[in-house]
Amino acid sequence: MSEFVKKLPLKCPSCDSPLHVKKLHCIHCDTEVNGSFALPLFVRLSEKEQAFILDFVKSSGSLKDMAKNMGISYPTVRNLLDDLIEKLRQIEEV
Amino acid sequence: MNHMKKKLNLLWNPFIRIAGYQALAWGVVGCIVSIWISYLSKYHYHGLLHFGPAPKNTLLCFALEHLVVWLVPAILFLLGGFFFSKSRIRIVDVFGTVLFAQLPLIFMNLISLLPPMQRMNNMDFNLPPMELMNQPGLLLGIWLALVSLVFLVWTLIWMFHALKVSSNLKGYMLGILYCVGVFGGDILCRLLIHPLYSLL
Numbered sequence: 001m002s003e004f005v006k007k008l009p010l011k012c013p014s015c016d017s018p019l020h021v022k023k024l025h026c027i028h029c030d031t032e033v034n035g036s037f038a039l040p041l042f043v044r045l046s047e048k049e050q051a052f053i054l055d056f057v058k059s060s061g062s063l064k065d066m067a068k069n070m071g072i073s074y075p076t077v078r079n080l081l082d083d084l085i086e087k088l089r090q091i092e093e094v
Numbered sequence: 095m096n097h098m099k100k101k102l103n104l105l106w107n108p109f110i111r112i113a114g115y116q117a118l119a120w121g122v123v124g125c126i127v128s129i130w131i132s133y134l135s136k137y138h139y140h141g142l143l144h145f146g147p148a149p150k151n152t153l154l155c156f157a158l159e160h161l162v163v164w165l166v167p168a169i170l171f172l173l174g175g176f177f178f179s180k181s182r183i184r185i186v187d188v189f190g191t192v193l194f195a196q197l198p199l200i201f202m203n204l205i206s207l208l209p210p211m212q213r214m215n216n217m218d219f220n221l222p223p224m225e226l227m228n229q230p231g232l233l234l235g236i237w238l239a240l241v242s243l244v245f246l247v248w249t250l251i252w253m254f255h256a257l258k259v260s261s262n263l264k265g266y267m268l269g270i271l272y273c274v275g276v277f278g279g280d281i282l283c284r285l286l287i288h289p290l291y292s293l294l
Contacts, residue, residue, distance in 0.1 A: 073113035075187045077261040084183045 010044050018094060042077065044091055049084055056081070108252065109259040112194065113187050121193025125160055128200050132156045136215065137206035139163045139285040142276060143246070145202070147215045150291045159294075161287050167253065167279035168192040174271035175261030183261055191256035205242045210234040247258040250276065 012019055021037040041052060059065040067077045104111060109211065112120070132138065138148040139159040148155075168189045175183045205211060214235035219226065226232065254272050263271060 005136045006185065072110055073117075075184065075191075075259050075262070076110050079181060080257065082262055086180070 008039075008043065010039065041088065042092060045084075045087070049087070051082060053079060106251070107255040107259070108194065109191050109255050112218075113259060114184065115186055117194040118186060118190030122166075122191060122201070124197040124200055125164065125193060128196070128203055129153070129156050129160050131200065131207060132160070135203060135206040135212065137203060137211075139283075140287055142167060142280040144284060150290055150294050152294055155290055155294045157237040158290055159287050162283050164189075164193050164196060166282045166286065167275045169259050170275040170279050170282075171208065171261065171271065174262065174274065175257075178267050178271065179261045179263050181262035187260040188256075191260050192253060195256045196249055197253035198252065198266065200244040202242040202245040205238050205245075208238060211238050214239070252279050 009019060011017065020037065021039065022034065024033040024037075025031070042053070045053070055066055055069070059069065063077045063081065064074060067074045070077065109117070121217070133151070133153050133156045136147060136151050139145055139162075140148065142163050171192060172183070172185060172188045172210060175188065206215075210231040213229075213231045217226070217229055217232070221229075253276060257272055257275060258268055261268075261271075
């Protein structure tokens with residue numbers, strides 16, 4: 001049986017605003033930290049987008065290598081990157 | 095099942111996998127084959143969307159027709175992409191994908207080689223309707239012309255994806271630029287190709 005993986009919710013289910021972290025908990029010593037912490041930019045991306053960024057870093061930023069490894073054309077990879085850049089800009093503006 | 099879906103996706107949009115110099119190389123090979131078949135069948139490209147017989151049947155004429163039908167929409171796509179896309183566009187992607195997108199037209203040219211299509215090319219369509227209907231092979235010719243239409247539609251779908259992938263345009267801008275490239279391109283192609291028949 002596959003292991004159940006919880007997905008980190010990024011948006012408020014009620015009003016669609018980005019969620020903040022209110023409480024952090026240490027599972028070893030039971031320490032709790034309270035506050036209001038914004039989620040890092042990277043975490044706010046989908047799993048697919050995060051994987052894309054990791055691939056980009058692993059291939060030293062070479063889109064040609066990425067295209068080769070992913071088995072897709074160069075402009076398709078470049079378009080994915082451009083769409084991601086646009087999404088990051090939008091997240092930063094919010 | 096997944097493998098099948100991937101293959102069908104490639105038939106729908108090959109440019110996810112192929113673009114740039116690779117697409118250009120395949121396109122050039124396809125274009126040469128297409129010129130040769132057109133030369134044999136005497137089936138001319140009057141524009142991007144118009145085909146049929148013409149007064150000049152030299153190999154150069156067929157080659158220039160193919161060149162115009164490739165370059166005109168590609169240049170329109172490129173100019174539109176440069177002005178409206180936020181992405182950096184590679185010229186080789188635009189020219190390569192547009193030429194590759196015209197590969198299905200080879201099948202259309204092959205159909206035009208078949209005897210009923212050849213007979214239809216030589217038919218006098220000014221005949222009275224009843225007499226025209228009695229011409230041998232007319233019905234088969236019409237059916238074959240309809241099959242050819244499938245390959246033209248296939249090319250048009252690929253040209254849409256060629257523009258989409260090479261320029262990363264989306265939404266209404268993609269639609270407008272595609273219409274300008276294809277329908278405006280067809281008019282421009284006809285204007286450029288028509289004088290060839292008197293010049294060559």
